[in-house]
Amino acid sequence: MKLAVIPGDGIGPEVVAEGLKVLRGVVPDVETNEYDLGAARWHRTGELLPDSVLRELREHDAILLGAVGDPTVPSGILERGLLLRLRFELDHHVNLRPARLYPGVPGPLAGDKAIDLVVLREGTEGPYVGNGGILRKDTPHEIATEVSLNTYFGVERVVRDAFERAARRPRRHLTLVHKTNVLVHSGQLWSRVVEEVSMEYQDVAVAYCHMDAAMIYLVTDPGRFDVVVTDNLFGDIFTDLAAAVSGGIGLAASGNLDVSRTNPSMFEPVHGSAPDIAGTGTADPTATVLSVALLLDHLGLPEAARRVEAAVAFDLATRQSGSVGRTTAIGDRLAALASS
């Protein structure tokens, strides 16, 4: 396995080190190439993602990213110049984000709410394309537009992958989350594609949920969701809340997948670079380790993926309540569990 590693800033390098430790425990033969991208490089050189680096990244089987950013970089620079650029250049059309409330993990919701869902957020279209403009900038007559672009091609491939995944899960249930009653143009396209593709997956039950109502259900009845498919912006919002109700973004993993396997997929914890705790050795590497499980699954090593996930589940269930422990200790424990 040839893996590109982007440790990034803040706690990024710390959690990535543990992710690699666990990965090497289950797949001994991993060749890694490290790429220095993120806030530090931008400060030093002004570069975000040089074309030569992008070319090299393409030569790998997958990419593991820690986290990028620090408070002194103006908002949007790294997001658009690095993170989103990678997603768009590498055609990461399925942004895969599972949310599971593991036994032993304290969630913010009262009562026992079982959560085990997976979101497929479209990753290359929607309001994220950067389409739009500003007219009469900085005047009292300014007009700003944002255009959400949705194509049959783009919607179909993520919806199809969502049905594929739903068909392989025990509940075989898929929910389209959108706001079709207001966003009629894109709403019609999404609804039509879900209906069409559902014909080929007769054993998958299909539901629809408005985005606003979905927020309510995530806190009152998250168990209703199994596989969720939605657009880029709704997915961004939905997955942060889904992570919050299942123990926090400290545990949330993600995969930016090119399902066609033309380009390497990229795996990253959903959390940021957490500069406030960087260097203290207290960052929780669990989200990165769970991202490694997604990576293994994507590369056709589902058994290794299950071992990593089981290690995390065991570790979370047996952690002393309140204490997370040191970054490296968690990595050691998870690596030992996963490779045992």
Add this chain to the structure above:
Amino acid sequence: MKLAVIPGDGIGPEVVAEGLKVLRGVVPDVETNEYDLGAARWHRTGELLPDSVLRELREHDAILLGAVGDPTVPSGILERGLLLRLRFELDHHVNLRPARLYPGVPGPLAGDKAIDLVVLREGTEGPYVGNGGILRKDTPHEIATEVSLNTYFGVERVVRDAFERAARRPRRHLTLVHKTNVLVHSGQLWSRVVEEVSMEYQDVAVAYCHMDAAMIYLVTDPGRFDVVVTDNLFGDIFTDLAAAVSGGIGLAASGNLDVSRTNPSMFEPVHGSAPDIAGTGTADPTATVLSVALLLDHLGLPEAARRVEAAVAFDLATRQSGSVGRTTAIGDRLAALASS
């Protein structure tokens, strides 16, 4: 006071009756005109909002709406043809939605989380304008767009009203919720306007929060929000979650305000017509009564508004846990409390 009343469908008429009961308890001199709009009328006549009705509605000081809809009306028809049409025709640019966790109300969050925030959701622009289109419909080459329109004029007036309200609240804190790191065009406009208007409100503290992060904060730290200003779509999503964490949309009130007072403002509970419990006499009219409080406040009767709100607070604090009681009994109780 000349009030137009749109009872609507399902539990709409039931909760509106109690809202009016409470209103009449504090303002004896209310002239009401009832308008039959909603699913029932649409089924009967195919009409959604005849121009003549719209003209008559304009002749009132305010509008009180219960809820419209039933499961047999195709999604989007009433939303766009009636609810959104009213908001746009009557220039309801400030969609005011307070969220408060009243003492005695069980919320879905573990632990004691104080919630007392108010959202100003822009009501006449953004992705709600219906701008966009479909190309190559029903083919494998279909493209669908949604255009979010944001004008200085539209953003400034809701931001200004948000600062006005923040300046009158004890915490004097305002948060802009957006996704400025991705939606750069509209994001720049919103950020610029907040910055500009903030100069005139030096004693209001200003914060910014990404929409996705805001979802996390609403379940982990909702106390950080005081006044929130945001666009039409983010506001739709934010307010449903804010309602969910403060006891449910059964308690959530809203005002669709034309702050310039050129057109009558409209007040409505956030919940729907709940056909499943319609006619059982068990609908909770509290959200409608709280909407009446917003109405009183908007019409320059802040003391009457405070009395209605205090009645609700007292009632919620002293309700027997679990039992909501009958619709009419709650209305009687609230009317008696508010007028005492």
